[in-house]
Amino acid sequence: MPQTPSSGSMLLRRAARRRLGLLLPGIITMSLWQVCEALVPVAIGIVVDVAIIPLSVPALIVSIVGIGLLFTVLSLGYRFGARFCNSAREHEAHALRVEITHAALTSANLPPDRASGEVLSIASADADTAAQSFAQAGRGIASVLGMITAAVFLLIADPVTGLAVLIAVPIGLIIVALPGRSVSAKANAQLEAVARAGRSASDLMHGLRVIKAMGGEPWAVSRYRHTSDEAAQAGIATGERTGRLAGLGALVMSLVLAIVLIVAGLRLIDGQLSVGALIGILGMTAFLTEPMRALAEIVGLFAQSHGAAQRISQLLTDIDGAGAAPTTALTPAIDIDDEKISVRGWVAGEGRTVDFTTQFGSLTAIVVEQAETETALITALAGHARSTGLGQMLVSPHTVDLFEGTIRSNITMILGAGDAPVAPEVLTASGVDELLGLVDTGLDHRIQELGGNLSGGQRQRVALARALHADPQVLVLHEPTTAVDAVTEARIADRVQDLRSSRGNAATIILTSSPAFLAAADSVVFVPDTGPVLSGKHAELLAAADEPAAGASAEAYRNAVTR
Numbered sequence: 001m002p003q004t005p006s007s008g009s010m011l012l013r014r015a016a017r018r019r020l021g022l023l024l025p026g027i028i029t030m031s032l033w034q035v036c037e038a039l040v041p042v043a044i045g046i047v048v049d050v051a052i053i054p055l056s057v058p059a060l061i062v063s064i065v066g067i068g069l070l071f072t073v074l075s076l077g078y079r080f081g082a083r084f085c086n087s088a089r090e091h092e093a094h095a096l097r098v099e100i101t102h103a104a105l106t107s108a109n110l111p112p113d114r115a116s117g118e119v120l121s122i123a124s125a126d127a128d129t130a131a132q133s134f135a136q137a138g139r140g141i142a143s144v145l146g147m148i149t150a151a152v153f154l155l156i157a158d159p160v161t162g163l164a165v166l167i168a169v170p171i172g173l174i175i176v177a178l179p180g181r182s183v184s185a186k187a188n189a190q191l192e193a194v195a196r197a198g199r200s201a202s203d204l205m206h207g208l209r210v211i212k213a214m215g216g217e218p219w220a221v222s223r224y225r226h227t228s229d230e231a232a233q234a235g236i237a238t239g240e241r242t243g244r245l246a247g248l249g250a251l252v253m254s255l256v257l258a259i260v261l262i263v264a265g266l267r268l269i270d271g272q273l274s275v276g277a278l279i280g281i282l283g284m285t286a287f288l289t290e291p292m293r294a295l296a297e298i299v300g301l302f303a304q305s306h307g308a309a310q311r312i313s314q315l316l317t318d319i320d321g322a323g324a325a326p327t328t329a330l331t332p333a334i335d336i337d338d339e340k341i342s343v344r345g346w347v348a349g350e351g352r353t354v355d356f357t358t359q360f361g362s363l364t365a366i367v368v369e370q371a372e373t374e375t376a377l378i379t380a381l382a383g384h385a386r387s388t389g390l391g392q393m394l395v396s397p398h399t400v401d402l403f404e405g406t407i408r409s410n411i412t413m414i415l416g417a418g419d420a421p422v423a424p425e426v427l428t429a430s431g432v433d434e435l436l437g438l439v440d441t442g443l444d445h446r447i448q449e450l451g452g453n454l455s456g457g458q459r460q461r462v463a464l465a466r467a468l469h470a471d472p473q474v475l476v477l478h479e480p481t482t483a484v485d486a487v488t489e490a491r492i493a494d495r496v497q498d499l500r501s502s503r504g505n506a507a508t509i510i511l512t513s514s515p516a517f518l519a520a521a522d523s524v525v526f527v528p529d530t531g532p533v534l535s536g537k538h539a540e541l542l543a544a545a546d547e548p549a550a551g552a553s554a555e556a557y558r559n560a561v562t563r
Contacts, residue, residue, distance in 0.1 A: 004320045008310030012133055015309075018095075019088040023134060026084030030138040033077030034146035034291065036070055041283020042153050043067055048279055085138035093131035096312060097123045103319045105386075122315050129308035132301060140298045143291035150284045154260075157280055164263045168256040175252050193227075193234035238304070246297060253292040260288070332377065334384040336392065341474050341507050346380070348373045348527045356525045356535065360473075363497050363508040365521035365538070367560055369529045374511060381476050381509070394472035398479045400463035402451035407432065408443035410451075411465045418444060422469060429495035430465035431488055456483035464492070468499065475500065477510045481517075490516040497521070513561050528556040 005011035016023060043066065051059035100123040154161050332346040339360055346354040349370070358364040368374035378395065385393040402410050411432070412420040422443060427433040435458050439445040451459040464480045481489045493516040500508045501522075510517050518524055518538040526534040526541060531553040534541055538561075545558040 004316045005313045006317060008130075008306045008308075008313050011309040011313045012130070012306065015092050015096075015131070015133070016137070019092055019134065022084050022088035022091065023137065026081050026088060026134070026138045027141050028081075029077045029084060030081030030142040031077075031145045033074055033081055034142035035149045036074035036077060037290070038146045038149040038153070038284065038287055039070060040067075040074075041287055042280050043070055044283060045280030081138060081142070085135050088134040089131045092134060093127050096127035096130060100127065100312065100315065103316055119315070122311055126308040126311050130305050130312055133305040133309075136298045136302050136305065139294055140302075143294045143298070146291045147288065150288055153280065153284055161260060161263045164259055168259050175248065193231040242304075249292065249295070249297070249299075253288075256292065257288065332380045334380060336388075336474060341393075341509070343377070343380075346373075346377055348533065349530065352533075354525070354527055354533050358474075358507040358509055358523075360507050361501050361504045362522040363500060363510065363520065365518050365524045366509060366511045367513050367518070367524060367526045367557065368511065369527065369556065369560060373527060378476075378478060378511065385474075385476070391472055393474040393476070394467060394470050395476040396463065396467035396478065396480065398482070400459075400466070402447055402454070402459055402462060404449040405447055406444050407435070407439075407447060407462060410447055410462050411443075411469050413466065422465070425499050426465050426468045429492065429499040430468055431461040431484065431492045431495075432465045434488070435461055457481075457485070457488070460484060461492075464496075468496070471503070471506075473506055475506070475508045477508070477512070479512050479514070480510070481514060486516070489514060490519075493517045493520040515561055518561055526553070526557045526560070528553045528560075531556070 005014055043063075047060070047063040047067070050056065051063045100119065104119050104123075155163070333344045335342045335344070340357050342355070342357045344353075344355045346356075348354050348368075356364065356366075366374075366377070368377070378397070381393075382395040382397075385395045403415075405415055406418075408418070408420055408422060409415050411422050411426070414420045424433075427436065435454075436442050436445075447454065447462075451462070454462070460481055460483050464477070467475060467477065467480075481492055484492065493514070496508070496517075497520040500506050510521065512518070515538075521538060523535060524538050524541060528534075531551065534544075534553050534557060536544075541554065541557050542561075545554040547554070
């Protein structure tokens with residue numbers, strides 16, 4: 001597996017290496033454009049000296065053809081150079097987005113301080129900003145070569161003027177480059193503020209219904225306004241620092257041009273220059289404004305790209321570090337073979353571990369009193385699922401997001417495929433068939449973002465249908481029907497059991513306290529806060545609780561599952 005870049009600089013270097021096939025042609029053609037632009041005043045000066053002043057028609061015709069060819073090469077160089085650099089930028093931005101998304105989705109343990117809104121901001125805005133470095137690289141190198149061409153011409157046309165340029169320009173570039181680190185810091189702060197605003201917006205949107213029900217809208221608006229204002233202030237600070245850098249670049253450029261013009265003027269007065277050479281020098285001096293202005297802008301833009309790359313690298317490092325956390329004695333071992341899935345060493349309190357096995361073709365229900373113990377098992381199962389393929393194991397969490405689209409696309413996870421099939425057995429087992437009876441367009445019924453036009457029970461049914469449609473070898477469900485009425489829940493439990501058991505090579509684990517799923521399960525594992533772990537059928541465990549000599553665990557089971 002490729003090593004995760006540990007810094008923004010390493011990430012940008014890696015990006016440049018894997019886009020060399022586009023970046024090198026882009027730099028070459030962009031440089032050809034800039035050099036040809038630098039040669040335009042030279043060509044005009046030559047035309048004046050060899051054609052206009054001597055009044056030579058043949059020389060004028062040749063000069064016109066030559067200038068036409070020069071502008072043709074100039075135009076084509078910019079056209080293809082921009083295409084190559086923009087193509088490299090778009091390909092790298094897409095690759096970074098895919099890399100960030102893949103890392104976030106496949107990591108066994110996501111960093112707890114990385115919310116979905118922040119990851120989304122980094123995968124979109126930061127990826128685009130970091131990839132802008134390709135456009136900056138192509139234009140920056142082309143600008144430097146254009147300035148070198150100008151300096152060479154000035155040295156040939158008049159060594160004194162050329163020497164002035166060679167001394168003044170590097171000094172000017174150093175002065176412009178010095179504030180780059182400050183711009184990078186401001187840009188990084190801006191991107192972090194934008195990510196915080198995105199994280200806040202994501203949290204508020206997920207809890208919007210609860211917030212509105214509790215009358216917390218004023219608080220939510222105030223909180224988001226505060227984070228949004230912070231992002232705006234950070235953007236203003238970045239713009240101010242970038243503007244100062246651009247102003248410094250313009251000032252330095254003006255000073256350099258003033259020095260060149262003064263030196264060239266004095267040389268003309270002394271009779272050291274011809275008319276054509278003077279025109280070339282003045283034109284070349286005017287040309288220098290473009291690459292110098294471009295370099296001043298590129299320093300600020302590259303600082304922003306570096307800041308974005310640093311944030312991407314930090315996120316990937318955090319995810320990689322979390323995902324590569326070593327297995328400890330507290331982490332249960334999960335094994336899947338041709339007949340069963342086995343969980344060994346699941347820690348359920350001090351000095352107590354739980355082992356259980358679910359045979360293919362059966363359904364096991366897990367009831368846990370302690371939330372931390374249940375979370376540990378779900379985390380371990382989810383981590384194992386991420387390390388396998390979707391067809392082998394899938395963990396469907398209690399809270400599942402629905403996306404804007406149709407009921408069909410939210411089940412099949414294929415956007416825009418209006419004819420993607422969904423098995424009737426899946427619709428029946430999940431209870432979605434009843435939902436389809438309430439809408440006119442069936443599976444093509446539109447769903448708003450986050451399922452805003454569906455009730456909680458309807459959203460859970462669509463999410464359950466999605467998990468059943470995936471048809472993994474091992475399916476793990478966590479409280480899939482808490483918002484469904486008892487009658488419908490019982491029907492769903494029986495049908496899920498029938499659907500999954502009909503596939504002989506499939507195992508199902510459900511973490512739930514639902515009596516309907518417990519009654520439908522082939523076996524139940526109960527993990528109380530204290531005392532021995534119980535296992536057996538639901539009816540047997542309830543009957544044990546009614547025995548005169550029933551232990552504390554049996555009583556705890558009856559209390560946990562009685563509604």
